[in-house]
Every structure is written in structure tokens, then in C-alpha cells.
Amino acid sequence: MAAKLILSMDGVVLHEYTLNKERMTVGRKPHNDIAIDNLAVSGEHAAIVTILNDSFLEDLDSTNGVMVNGVQIKKHFLQNNDVIEIGKYKLKYMNEQHGQATAADFEKTMVLRAPVKTPQANVPQAKAPGAGGDALMKTQVNLPPVPPAYEATGKFEAVKLQAAVARPVAASASAQPAAPAPAQPAAAAPPLAAVQILSGPNAGRELELVKNLTTLGKPGVQVAVLTRRPHGYFITHVEGASYPTLNGKALDEHQHPLNDHDIIELAGIKMEFYFKS
Amino acid sequence: MNIQEALEIVSQTNSGMVRSHNEDSVIYDASRGLVVLADGMGGYNAGEVASGIAVSVLSTEIKHSLESMRRDGKNDSGVEIGVELLRENVQKANASIYNAAQSQPQYAGMGTTIVVGLFYDNRVAVAHVGDSRMYRLRGASFETITRDHSLLQEQIDGGMISKEDARLSKNKNLVTRAVGIDAEVAAEVNVYEVQIGDIYLLCSDGLNDMVEDEDIGSTLQMLQANLPLAANQLIEMANDNGGRDNVSVILVKVNGDFAAPRGWLAELLSWFRN
Numbered sequence: 046m047a048a049k050l051i052l053s054m055d056g057v058v059l060h061e062y063t064l065n066k067e068r069m070t071v072g073r074k075p076h077n078d079i080a081i082d083n084l085a086v087s088g089e090h091a092a093i094v095t096i097l098n099d100s101f102l103e104d105l106d107s108t109n110g111v112m113v114n115g116v117q118i119k120k121h122f123l124q125n126n127d128v129i130e131i132g133k134y135k136l137k138y139m140n141e142q143h144g145q146a147t148a149a150d151f152e153k154t155m156v157l158r159a160p161v162k163t164p165q166a167n168v169p170q171a172k173a174p175g176a177g178g179d180a181l182m183k184t185q186v187n188l189p190p191v192p193p194a195y196e197a198t199g200k201f202e203a204v205k206l207q208a209a210v211a212r213p214v215a216a217s218a219s220a221q222p223a224a225p226a227p228a229q230p231a232a233a234a235p236p237l238a239a240v241q242i243l244s245g246p247n248a249g250r251e252l253e254l255v256k257n258l259t260t261l262g263k264p265g266v267q268v269a270v271l272t273r274r275p276h277g278y279f280i281t282h283v284e285g286a287s288y289p290t291l292n293g294k295a296l297d298e299h300q301h302p303l304n305d306h307d308i309i310e311l312a313g314i315k316m317e318f319y320f321k322s
Numbered sequence: 323m324n325i326q327e328a329l330e331i332v333s334q335t336n337s338g339m340v341r342s343h344n345e346d347s348v349i350y351d352a353s354r355g356l357v358v359l360a361d362g363m364g365g366y367n368a369g370e371v372a373s374g375i376a377v378s379v380l381s382t383e384i385k386h387s388l389e390s391m392r393r394d395g396k397n398d399s400g401v402e403i404g405v406e407l408l409r410e411n412v413q414k415a416n417a418s419i420y421n422a423a424q425s426q427p428q429y430a431g432m433g434t435t436i437v438v439g440l441f442y443d444n445r446v447a448v449a450h451v452g453d454s455r456m457y458r459l460r461g462a463s464f465e466t467i468t469r470d471h472s473l474l475q476e477q478i479d480g481g482m483i484s485k486e487d488a489r490l491s492k493n494k495n496l497v498t499r500a501v502g503i504d505a506e507v508a509a510e511v512n513v514y515e516v517q518i519g520d521i522y523l524l525c526s527d528g529l530n531d532m533v534e535d536e537d538i539g540s541t542l543q544m545l546q547a548n549l550p551l552a553a554n555q556l557i558e559m560a561n562d563n564g565g566r567d568n569v570s571v572i573l574v575k576v577n578g579d580f581a582a583p584r585g586w587l588a589e590l591l592s593w594f595r596n
Contacts, residue, residue, distance in 0.1 A: 079400060097473070098492035101482070122487045140492075154363050154453070154527070156433060156500045157473055257537065257559065260544045272555065274562050284547035298551075 048140035063093045085132030235277050236322045243315040267312040278303040325355040328580035334442045334553040339565030346526045346570040349377040355441030361454050361526040364432030366521030371436040372419050379415040393511040403439050403446030405511045412509035419502025433500035437524050443582035449509040452497040459521040464539030471499035520576045528569030532560040549573050
């Protein structure tokens, strides 16, 4: 679905433009794709270059400049719900795929190639003109429900968490500014936990488990790793001839869930795992 | 040390949290120092077929080539052989997939990305097509060895989009090269010196799209003493972050020297050539 720009002034919507060309210009002169007849707008004020699902805004050395979300820009990679300001006019950038922060990630990989022998019917997604060749799509896009942001449920049950992950947060997501869609979505994190050393020279020391992985022990002797996952904390043996014990029972090579106040013994040192909140 | 003793190799593949099919294929041949990972694309099961053809053609063909070379005693001449082997055999895999796609309508348009590592004589020849990657952990530094053949990478190279912005792009799924789509394919092949202690990671984009490079690197760093656990942990992290794609990893750890044996005659001849 092509992205759109919604032109408004003082909260009144004036026009809606579909970004269906590789390059669209905004300016006062009538030949612009988005012509705004106002003296504060330069003849050719700004351009929007769209490459498949991504759009870039550029100030064409206008007299009065271009703002995006209140910040003056020269060049800007548009994200869903960005508000472009040109004089008193506002252009809101709407890209459904961006709203569902990660929709495109669901699409299967496609190949871009120059000569396309297949009929256009096989190219449902990438109709962006002039994007350096049409995209040949290898598979029909079959979009599963899209999780734009993961709810911080703080629930510990794996089953529940998975359900949460798979559920789109449709209502709230469209109202909020586009959350950046980094490689690592804001997966629900469990509450903060820590390990306190109970014996040995470092007895009393507390180690907060702020990272996804924390290794404990002596390399070459005995090492275990504590992993922080969306549904809780786990301990796994990494190396060493003997396995760590959990509440007095020796672990095996598998991952074991950690419960509040569990006692871990590793390389002769006792420690306690507990939740901080 | 022979190559099988010098290298520790593990692999794991998982369909992820969303997809019902696993279109990735992985294979390794420890006795020949060969690792292959492919991420297939195509409707129904065509993606699996494409990636499956790619890994089986590469592993069987390279095995044959290496054996015939040994018989000819031509295996000690160095770099070019690895490059040549990979380039030729990626081409063969390409032809097999392309021909299957041409002859069977249900496979039309199928293709696959691929990343191949061939370890020999204290080096590794790396071939890739598309956006499957190889990374290397050496000491504290974790870096990408391959550069994606993708629209996004081209945009980054062209200065159109910054690396930071690239993470926000919706064009991540567009590769500019793939195996089996056209009659010919250009694999990118490079050769790197290998050091003892290096860990090489081959992965499909299901890993690096879901987990930051920094987190991948620190995971390998922390769990390098237990390679199977490291592989498992990487897949688990991708799935914990949503697992939107199939995710596959191959890890290769260099535990020893694997210089090709050089006879006294070869040594002597090389003296005279100098």
C-alpha cells in the first residue's frame, strides 16, 4: 500500500496525496505535484523521494525551510505519522506499513532484478516506479497478524507471553507516533532480578541481571550462564566437568527456569537468585 | 592437525515463531572444512526446494572436486583453488535450481541466498549471494565478513541512508542477487586468513534482522566455550524477539592449525622459483 501525505492547515484537512511517484515535489508553483499557493512557500520547496516502502524528504533550498516534528531538516527519512511543516501548512506522512512497525519484515524476501520477464501480475508489492528495476516476488505475501510493539506483560508463563507477542496492539499503535522498529523489538522484559553471593570472598556482593546474558563462574573451571528472556530467567551450564546445582540438585546440559530465592551453587560458591521488585 | 580436528562445527535451524515452513537449509562437512547455509524463497515449498538443492549441490560437488584434486596432487597451490571451487559450484547450484524452476511450474521463480565457507590451509574462502551473512569473532572484535547484496546495502553504500536509519527501513527484504533466479549468478568470493581462536558465524537474515549485531557478538564471546549452547542461544534470542523469519546458524570455531601439508620437494621447488 502506497504511503500518503495529508495536507492540512489549522487542523482542517485540505487534500490527500498518494506517494505514487519516485519523486514528488512540494512548492508554490502549479507544476509541483503538491502545489501550495502561499507566499511563504518557495517555488520548489521540497521533494519526497520514494523507494518502494521508504520515503525520504529533502528541502530544496527553500527560503523558509522545512520542519519535521518541530525540527528543521535538510534531509529526512520519513516515518509513519511524521508531520512536515511548510509555513503554516502541515503534511502528515502516513504509511500503513510503518504504522504496523514491522509489517514489511513479515514479507518474504524478494529479488530485485533489472529485466523482468514475468508478467506484472506477479509483482503485487513492488509497484514503485523507477526504483531501479521491478521487484520479482517469489511468494505471495501472506501477512500474519502483525505485532507492532510487544506488550510489557511481565507475565511469566511462556504460553501467555507468546500469545501476547502474536497479538497486534492495533488500537494503541495507530494512535502513537511510530515506534522505531529496531532489529530488536521491545520484547517484554521480565522484572529486574539479581544474584547475591552467599559464600566465599565476595560474599554479600549483589549482581543485578541487567543484560540478556550474564555468565558466572571461572572460565576453564566451571561456568554457567543466566539468561533473561521475555518470560523469565534461566540458568544453563556452559563449561566445566561438573554441573552447577540448583537448590541442591545438580543441573544437566539443559536450560532451567529460575524461581525467586533459588540457591545456585557454582565452582564452590553459593548464591541466591531473587526478584528485585 | 587435520581439518576435522582443527575445526569445531555446529549448526542449528528453526522455523521461527511465525512461519510454518522452514525454507532455510544448512549442511556441513567437517572432514572437508565445508559449511553451507541457504535461505530459500518461493511459493509453497519452492523455497525449501531451492535452498535444499543449493546446499546438496555445493556439498556433493565440492566433495568430488576435492577428491579429484587430491588424486591429481594439485591441492597445494593455494588461494585460487578455493575461490575457483566456490565460484564454479555456486554456478552449478544456480543451474540446478534455475533448470528445476524452468521445468516445473510450481517451482517457477524460486531462488535462494547462500553463504559458503571452505576452510583449508589456515584460511577460509567465503562465497555469498544475497543477504545471508558470515561474521567473525576474533578476540574482542566481532565483524561482518560478507556484505549483503541487498537494496538496503546499496542505499547505505550510496550514502542515501545511514546505517542507523537502515534499521528503520521497510525495504529489508529486497535482495539484489539470488541463486537460481537467472541463468547465471555472480557469487562474491573472498579469502581470509584464519587464526586459532576465531569463531565464524554463518546465519540467515532471520537472526540478524531480529538480534542486534552487538548482542550476537557478545553472546558468542560469552558462550564460546560451549558452541552448541551458543547456537541454541542465538536462535532462542531471535525467537524471543519475535522470530518473524526462519533462523539458522552455523558456528565454526578454529581450535588448531590446519596448514596444508607441504612435501620437501614442493619446498625445494619453491626455493628455486624464488
